[in-house]
Amino acid sequence: MKVILVEKVATLGNIGEIVNVTPGHARNYLFPRQLAVLADASRQKQLENQKRRLQKKIQAEVDAANAVKGKIEGKVIELVKRVGANGKLFGAITNADLSKELAAREVVVERRQIVLEAPIKGLGNFDAKVKLFTGVEATFKVKVTMDPKQVEEFKAKEIEAKKRKAEEKIAKEKAEKEAAEAAAKAAAQQEE
Numbered sequence: 316m317k318v319i320l321v322e323k324v325a326t327l328g329n330i331g332e333i334v335n336v337t338p339g340h341a342r343n344y345l346f347p348r349q350l351a352v353l354a355d356a357s358r359q360k361q362l363e364n365q366k367r368r369l370q371k372k373i374q375a376e377v378d379a380a381n382a383v384k385g386k387i388e389g390k391v392i393e394l395v396k397r398v399g400a401n402g403k404l405f406g407a408i409t410n411a412d413l414s415k416e417l418a419a420r421e422v423v424v425e426r427r428q429i430v431l432e433a434p435i436k437g438l439g440n441f442d443a444k445v446k447l448f449t450g451v452e453a454t455f456k457v458k459v460t461m462d463p464k465q466v467e468e469f470k471a472k473e474i475e476a477k478k479r480k481a482e483e484k485i486a487k488e489k490a491e492k493e494a495a496e497a498a499a500k501a502a503a504q505q506e507e
Contacts, residue, residue, distance in 0.1 A: 316341050317354035329449050331369050380447035386422045387453040398461050408435035
């Protein structure tokens, strides 16, 4: 079923677009909430006339999207996470995490609008894109670092491992030396 969107619907499109939806979705969600109207021939003609009126509404949305773009563009969001021994995160950083982080910086963005090239599952720098409106996109960087407490724990474990390895090496050398002395003693006793 083809409908004309009267409001911006996150999963479908922007104002004035003609989209194809299931009849149930249109009947049960879009029509009762007055988010869309049926796209028949007469409504399409009305849409052409309404586009002039909708242009103001669309322009207001574009201006709002550009304002948000100005706040987001070029920002670096630093996230401190716990990491496993292999350098990978416990879990992954998702769109929802980034949305919450942006909200903490007073920039409200829906998680659906954030696009990641690949899931963030490790330490490093990553690029993220926010699709605010048709043709309006903002990019920002995500920097994932290790939790400082965990860094100290890893250093302590590393020092302990080196210490243990050195002790094992000394014990091994001592055992080899004692074995060599015992062998030499045994050889001396046999000669007598």
